[in-house]
Amino acid sequence: MSKLFVDLTIAFRNLVQHRRRSLFLGAAIAAVTALLVLLNGLSTGVRETMIDTATTLSTGHVNVGGFYKVTAGQAAPVVTDYKKVLAVVQKTVPEMAFAVHRGRGWAKLVSDTGSMQAGITGIDIRSEPKFSSVLQLESGKLDDLAQPGTILLFDNQAEKLGVKVGDALTVSAPTTRGTNNTIDVRIVAIAHSLGLLSTWNCFIPIESLRALYQINQESTGVIQIMLDRKDFDHIPAIAARLRQALDQAGYRIMEPDPRAFWMKFQSVSREDWTGQKLDITNWEDEISFMTWTLKALEGMSVVLIVILVAIIIIGIMNTMWIAIRERTREIGTLRAIGMHRREVLWMFLLESLMLGLLATIVGVLAGAAIAAGLNAAHVPVPTGLQFFLMSPHLHMSVHGSLMVRSVVFITVITGLAAFYPSLKAARLRPVVAMSHFG
Amino acid sequence: MKAIVSVREAVKNYTLGNVVVPALRGVTLDVVEGDFLAIAGPSGSGKTTLLNLIGCVDTPTSGSVEVAGKDTRRLSERELTDLRLHTIGFIFQSFNLVSVLTVSQNIELPLLLQRKLTGPERAQRVSALLERVGLREYGTHRPSELSGGQRQRVAIARALVTRPQLVLADEPTANLDSVTGAHILDLMRELNRTEKTTFIFSTHDQSVMAHANAVVRLADGKLVDRVTPAQAAAENGLPA
Ligand SMILES: Nc1ncnc2c1ncn2[C@@H]1O[C@H](COP(=O)(O)OP(=O)(O)O)[C@@H](O)[C@H]1O
Ligand SMILES: [Mg+2]
Numbered sequence: 227m228s229k230l231f232v233d234l235t236i237a238f239r240n241l242v243q244h245r246r247r248s249l250f251l252g253a254a255i256a257a258v259t260a261l262l263v264l265l266n267g268l269s270t271g272v273r274e275t276m277i278d279t280a281t282t283l284s285t286g287h288v289n290v291g292g293f294y295k296v297t298a299g300q301a302a303p304v305v306t307d308y309k310k311v312l313a314v315v316q317k318t319v320p321e322m323a324f325a326v327h328r329g330r331g332w333a334k335l336v337s338d339t340g341s342m343q344a345g346i347t348g349i350d351i352r353s354e355p356k357f358s359s360v361l362q363l364e365s366g367k368l369d370d371l372a373q374p375g376t377i378l379l380f381d382n383q384a385e386k387l388g389v390k391v392g393d394a395l396t397v398s399a400p401t402t403r404g405t406n407n408t409i410d411v412r413i414v415a416i417a418h419s420l421g422l423l424s425t426w427n428c429f430i431p432i433e434s435l436r437a438l439y440q441i442n443q444e445s446t447g448v449i450q451i452m453l454d455r456k457d458f459d460h461i462p463a464i465a466a467r468l469r470q471a472l473d474q475a476g477y478r479i480m481e482p483d484p485r486a487f488w489m490k491f492q493s494v495s496r497e498d499w500t501g502q503k504l505d506i507t508n509w510e511d512e513i514s515f516m517t518w519t520l521k522a523l524e525g526m527s528v529v530l531i532v533i534l535v536a537i538i539i540i541g542i543m544n545t546m547w548i549a550i551r552e553r554t555r556e557i558g559t560l561r562a563i564g565m566h567r568r569e570v571l572w573m574f575l576l577e578s579l580m581l582g583l584l585a586t587i588v589g590v591l592a593g594a595a596i597a598a599g600l601n602a603a604h605v606p607v608p609t610g611l612q613f614f615l616m617s618p619h620l621h622m623s624v625h626g627s628l629m630v631r632s633v634v635f636i637t638v639i640t641g642l643a644a645f646y647p648s649l650k651a652a653r654l655r656p657v658v659a660m661s662h663f664g
Numbered sequence: 665m666k667a668i669v670s671v672r673e674a675v676k677n678y679t680l681g682n683v684v685v686p687a688l689r690g691v692t693l694d695v696v697e698g699d700f701l702a703i704a705g706p707s708g709s710g711k712t713t714l715l716n717l718i719g720c721v722d723t724p725t726s727g728s729v730e731v732a733g734k735d736t737r738r739l740s741e742r743e744l745t746d747l748r749l750h751t752i753g754f755i756f757q758s759f760n761l762v763s764v765l766t767v768s769q770n771i772e773l774p775l776l777l778q779r780k781l782t783g784p785e786r787a788q789r790v791s792a793l794l795e796r797v798g799l800r801e802y803g804t805h806r807p808s809e810l811s812g813g814q815r816q817r818v819a820i821a822r823a824l825v826t827r828p829q830l831v832l833a834d835e836p837t838a839n840l841d842s843v844t845g846a847h848i849l850d851l852m853r854e855l856n857r858t859e860k861t862t863f864i865f866s867t868h869d870q871s872v873m874a875h876a877n878a879v880v881r882l883a884d885g886k887l888v889d890r891v892t893p894a895q896a897a898a899e900n901g902l903p904a
Contacts, residue, residue, distance in 0.1 A: 228776075228783070229776045229777075229779065232765070232769060232772075232773065232776055235764070235765065235769065236762065236764055236765065239764035239765070240764050243763070243764055555758075555760060556760070556762060556763075558721075559754075559756065559760040559762070560762070560773075561721075561745070562719065562721050562748060562754050563748065563749070563753075563754055563773070563774050563777070563822070563823075564745055564746070564748045564749025564750070564774060564777050564778070565745070565749075565777055566742065566745050566777075567741070567742075567745075569777070655721070655722075656721040656722075656748075657716055657721045657722050659721070659754075659756060659760055660712055660716060660721070660756065660757075660834060
């Protein structure tokens with residue numbers, strides 16, 4: 227029997243001795259831990275859905291976009307001679323999964339019964355490896371988007387315009403030269419809405435986009451670099467590397483600006499330069515206008531967790547004060563027979579940490595089980611919320627790392643809450659062992 | 665013979681709010697090694713206070729207390745704890761066992777705090793002492809399963825397991841019936857003889873004093889005299 231074993235025995239048996247109190251406090255700790263896991267799982271789920279959707283619909287993990295200005299006051303979201311840029315990109319980011327290029331624009335969609343403004347993206351559907359996996363088609367065929375003069379809409383747009391697959395639309399936009407141009411397109415596919423991003427986005431073949439804006443074959447809107455999950459943490463480093471390499475290759479690079487490209491027109495137009503400048507951004511920059519929803523969700527979670535943790539802390543401290551009062555004579559006795567203060571401190575801390583650890587493990591497992599259950603149940607998200615969650619179903623993402631972090635976090639909180647009462651216990655004078663009361 | 669305890673003009677005042685309660689008013693006392701000394705006196709005379717000073721769980725307001733050659737005033741909290749751990753054994757009036765530990769674990773605890781002996785050495789000491797106090801079969805019991813007399817025997821075993829030079833017992837029989845109390849005193853006396861351990865115990869019970877080598881009498885925080893048990897008994901009109 228070692229000292230640690232006795233410490234553990236004392237801690238465990240005291241918890242068992244005061245079964246009701248331990249269970250009550252443990253259940254509270256477990257509940258808060260489970261809630262922490264669920265809230266985090268929800269945020270992570272939304273974030274992952276958001277990244278997945280956004281990186282398919284409107285941004286790469288890292289982008290090389292930019293503006294071309296014929297005159298100082300006229301900015302077009304165009305990268306000229308893009309194949310050369312792509313060559314530099316491929317050489318500089320060998321670890322990338324793949325890169326695609328897309329045309330960018332903002333145009334008016336006109337149908338027989340309605341019209342609306344929307345972002346239009348020019349894509350080459352045959353060179354888009356992931357596109358089809360994110361979109362859920364309501365009607366039509368994605369492959370048809372390979373033919374020029376076609377368009378893919380989302381159901382909310384189709385509804386607003388009062389159109390269906392096979393109908394014609396007119397797309398109207400100002401060209402780089404400042405005059406208006408229109409093209410006629412045929413609707414070949416309508417996809418289920420993916421929330422916020424799909425209200426502002428539709429897709430046409432890149433040749434059609436070039437025709438609309440009267441730009442040449444060698445121009446595109448943006449090169450989107452897709453990375454493997456393992457490289458997500460290196461996104462800032464990769465962006466910096468690209469910036470340097472393109473600079474050395476002789477390109478003019480814009481200052482880092484964490485906004486979506488379409489928010490930069492005004493400021494770029496006000497700047498006094500002409501010709502081409504490249505802009506290197508990451509996915510967060512491009513969807514910064516909508517990550518506030520995520521921030522709001524996380525903020526609310528934090529507030530809730532802080533309140534609950536505060537309650538837990540009060541609960542732990544209260545329980546400790548009661549326990550210490552009850553065990554005053556025992557503490558005095560142990561001090562009298564030669565237990566040092568830090569050993570008393572450790573004894574009480576250990577008891578709390580043990581309760582905390584057991585409770586948080588139970589809580590994390592319960593949280594993960596509830597999350598798995600909710601995922602499996604395909605709980606539908608109210609339409610209003612779908613807009614922000616970007617998914618028709620509630621999706622919680624509980625990773626192992628989240629579970630471990632939750633256990634550690636709440637257990638550490640437990641230890642911290644127990645520290646002051648334990649310190650007080652350790653500072654009790656050994657004479658209290660002799661008192662014949664209490 | 666060498667003094668293991670040397671108390672000089674010890675004064676102890678307690679303050680209750682702004683009232684000063686004098687508990688000891690200048691006590692001087694020497695205890696030699698191997699002694700079996702009773703501290704007698706009526707309730708409130710200062711017995712517990714004196715034992716607390718000797719046991720290094722409290723320090724005098726003025727005067728000095730030396731234990732095993734060490735002046736307790738000069739020791740830090742840590743050093744006092746070490747002195748208690750290695751030199752002194754305690755037997756409490758209310759037994760004060762750790763309720764969640766078994767009898768064996770209670771007895772072993774001071775050895776674990778000392779961190780000097782190996783597992784097998786500790787186990788050997790514990791079982792020898794269990795045998796000695798007549799609780800061989802009770803090692804795995806919890807204190808709550810034992811009678812008062814048995815619990816006090818566990819406490820004696822715990823006090824002796826480190827082979828301390830000095831064992832202090834504050835009214836060790838106050839919570840026991842007289843027959844059990846006499847057994848406990850006999851056991852202490854026997855250990856005093858065989859192990860040469862110095863015992864100091866307090867009591868206000870005449871029959872308990874009878875076991876001692878000598879009786880130090882306290883009254884009102886002052887040491888009255890030092891007599892033999894027979895004298896103490898005679899003055900109280902009781903047979904020794
Ligand atoms: N913690 C304390 N606070 C205040 N007064 C105390 C305290 N402990 C003891 N006393 C007082 O000191 C005196 C001696 O007490 P004590 O040493 O316990 O005597 P005894 O053990 O002989 O009964 C008594 O008057 C008692 O009321
Ligand atoms: Mg007393």
